[in-house]
Amino acid sequence: MKSDTGCGKAIALHLVVIAGLFGLGFVLPEYHHGVLARVMVLAVFSMGYNVLFGYAGLLSLGHAMFFAAGLYGAGLSMIHLGWSAPAGFAAGVIAGAVLALGVGVLALRTTGVAFMIVTMMFSQVFYLLTLYFSVWTRGDEGLVIPQARRGLDLGAMRLDFTDPMTRYMLALGLFAIVLLLTLGVARSGFGRVLVAIRENEERTKMLGYDTFANKLSAVVVSGTFCAAAGAAYALLFGYVGSTFASVQYSIFPLLWVLLGGAATTLGPFLGTLFMYYVVDIASGYTSAYMLIVGLLLILLILYFPKGVLGTVRERWLRWLP
Amino acid sequence: MSFGPHLLLAVLEGLVTSAVLALTALGLSLVFGVMRVVNVAHGEFFMLGAVLAWAISSMVPGHPSLGFLMALLLSPLIVGSVALLAERLVLRRLDYNPEATIVATIGLLYVIQQLALTFYGPEARAVPAPFNFRLQLPWFGYSGYKLSIIAASVVLMLATWFVLTRTRIGLVMRATQYDSETAQAFGIPVDRVYAGVFALGAMLAAVAAVLIVPIQQAHYLMGLDPLLLSFIVVIIGGLGSLRGTVIAALIIGVSDGVISVFFSPTLAKIIATSAVAMVLVFRPQGLFGTTPR
Numbered sequence: 001m002k003s004d005t006g007c008g009k010a011i012a013l014h015l016v017v018i019a020g021l022f023g024l025g026f027v028l029p030e031y032h033h034g035v036l037a038r039v040m041v042l043a044v045f046s047m048g049y050n051v052l053f054g055y056a057g058l059l060s061l062g063h064a065m066f067f068a069a070g071l072y073g074a075g076l077s078m079i080h081l082g083w084s085a086p087a088g089f090a091a092g093v094i095a096g097a098v099l100a101l102g103v104g105v106l107a108l109r110t111t112g113v114a115f116m117i118v119t120m121m122f123s124q125v126f127y128l129l130t131l132y133f134s135v136w137t138r139g140d141e142g143l144v145i146p147q148a149r150r151g152l153d154l155g156a157m158r159l160d161f162t163d164p165m166t167r168y169m170l171a172l173g174l175f176a177i178v179l180l181l182t183l184g185v186a187r188s189g190f191g192r193v194l195v196a197i198r199e200n201e202e203r204t205k206m207l208g209y210d211t212f213a214n215k216l217s218a219v220v221v222s223g224t225f226c227a228a229a230g231a232a233y234a235l236l237f238g239y240v241g242s243t244f245a246s247v248q249y250s251i252f253p254l255l256w257v258l259l260g261g262a263a264t265t266l267g268p269f270l271g272t273l274f275m276y277y278v279v280d281i282a283s284g285y286t287s288a289y290m291l292i293v294g295l296l297l298i299l300l301i302l303y304f305p306k307g308v309l310g311t312v313r314e315r316w317l318r319w320l321p
Numbered sequence: 322m323s324f325g326p327h328l329l330l331a332v333l334e335g336l337v338t339s340a341v342l343a344l345t346a347l348g349l350s351l352v353f354g355v356m357r358v359v360n361v362a363h364g365e366f367f368m369l370g371a372v373l374a375w376a377i378s379s380m381v382p383g384h385p386s387l388g389f390l391m392a393l394l395l396s397p398l399i400v401g402s403v404a405l406l407a408e409r410l411v412l413r414r415l416d417y418n419p420e421a422t423i424v425a426t427i428g429l430l431y432v433i434q435q436l437a438l439t440f441y442g443p444e445a446r447a448v449p450a451p452f453n454f455r456l457q458l459p460w461f462g463y464s465g466y467k468l469s470i471i472a473a474s475v476v477l478m479l480a481t482w483f484v485l486t487r488t489r490i491g492l493v494m495r496a497t498q499y500d501s502e503t504a505q506a507f508g509i510p511v512d513r514v515y516a517g518v519f520a521l522g523a524m525l526a527a528v529a530a531v532l533i534v535p536i537q538q539a540h541y542l543m544g545l546d547p548l549l550l551s552f553i554v555v556i557i558g559g560l561g562s563l564r565g566t567v568i569a570a571l572i573i574g575v576s577d578g579v580i581s582v583f584f585s586p587t588l589a590k591i592i593a594t595s596a597v598a599m600v601l602v603f604r605p606q607g608l609f610g611t612t613p614r
Contacts, residue, residue: 116359121552121598294434297428
């Protein structure tokens with residue numbers, strides 16, 4: 001790996017992307033402004049998924065539970081315990097990290113197909129629990145966090161999360177932090193060990209690395225990012241429902257990451273953005289937008305398994321992180 | 322009703338669930354055992370079988386049993402052809418890579434589901450039972466059709482067992498399962514065996530769906546529960562083990578029936594799903610399976 005030649009270029013590219021999104025926040029028309037805020041939060045979800053799937057090569061079919069852990073951690077603590085917005089956010093992130101640690105310890109005893117099924121089963125249990133405890137969660141119907149609660153009082157000034165511009169900038173802030181963290185992970189020794197595990201776990205173990213500990217850290221980092229996305233979603237959009245814990249929300253990040261390019265830092269954002277608009281435009285013509293999701297998954301895995309940025313990196317830009 | 326008869330009712334309901342579940346799970350287990358791939362679209366083949374059963378039986382005039390028999394014959398055949406097509410067009414090109422297959426069959430799941438929604442619609446529709454006969458027990462009357470589901474499932478399981486252990490087709494399938502490369506070297510057309518097994522697995526799910534459709538309505542989203550329950554059964558029973566699949570289907574079906582009657586269906590699912598995750602974590606070969614080579 002030629003790490004040094006592309007380092008400066010890579011960091012510059014990421015800063016340009018963040019600056020570009022910042023600029024767009026002032027010029028975009030109202031509708032697309034809202035969409036982009038949502039896409040950035042969901043992109044954090046898929047970046048979290050990418051840490052585990054792209055770098056460590058572990059295909060999980062249960063990441064909806066981490067997103068939902070953040071969502072419910074924030075939502076339930078704010079609605080039932082009356083916590084403030086930052087405390088709710090922290091509760092969501094911690095809930096996700098703890099859940100990821102527990103699930104990781106158990107699920108990482110398995111490999112390959114069994115890992116996918118175990119994560120899917122755990123996620124299904126989480127989903128069913130949100131239905132079972134509908135006294136607090138109100139199940140499918142979900143909870144709405146009151147508008148008055150979604151804000152932050154800073155002395156005389158009030159930061160209102162329901163205001164589109166504040167929402168956009170907060171989403172961008174979280175997006176930028178997680179994007180740079182992913183870049184850091186990808187360039188760190190930890191990230192390289194993960195890639196080594198993905199390529200050949202036995203050899204990595206033989207070289208003296210504790211592969212279990214590294215994989216577990218990857219699950220926790222990944223789960224924490226996803227929970228942060230979930231908690232932010234609860235705060236910024238105010239809705240907490242069990243749909244977000246369903247199987248579909250475990251499949252979406254897989255699709256987004258595959259589309260954008262696994263193990264690329266910007267791929268997940270690109271995939272999320274593209275898919276959001278495809279579904280958005282398609283649902284204007286037909287209600288069968290899931291047909292497009294399905295066909296795209298099949299076509300991607302058949303002809304384009306590296307995704308957009310994965311292919312770009314392979315063909316032209318070797319330095320792309 | 323006192324506790325005893327109530328329990329009997331719960332167990333009977335559980336046995337009906339087990340009968341259908343055993344057939345569905347057997348299909349999944351065969352595909353995994355022989356081809357080493359997980360078919361996430363298995364539940365959609367089940368749904369397709371049920372939806373087609375409604376379509377066929379509503380087209381056949383006359384006595385409901387005639388339409389039901391036509392559905393029982395035609396629906397699995399159509400579902401089998403769809404599966405065969407998917408296997409030839411997608412799975413074979415992926416070289417049966419386990420992870421790529423999962424992603425592709427998830428895609429297939431959405432495609433089938435959406436097509437069913439578009440052409441069949443969001444309604445839940447029932448197929449009339451082929452006969453109406455009630456078995457009068459001292460405490461309650463029980464549907465004779467439900468009992469016939471159990472009988473049909475037992476017959477089909479026995480037939481599958483016979484084919485697998487006593488015929489040449491079964492021998493070829495077991496040889497492929499045991500070691501596909503050596504089987505190929507001995508002139509077994511492994512490629513065609515895979516195609517056949519995939520179609521057969523889908524057909525078993527379709528048969529199960531046709532059997533259940535008179536008591537549980539056909540709906541385009543009905544595939545998810547059989548899929549998850551089949552996963553559970555196949556994992557607990559040990560992959561590719563016929564005996565394990567039957568025992569696990571009995572355990573899951575009956576306990577699901579009993580817990581659903583006395584507590585809540587959601588709780589039954591939570592317990593079954595966590596149990597299976599734990600089995601996979603601590604005993605990956607299943608309760609009745611043997612360690613793979």
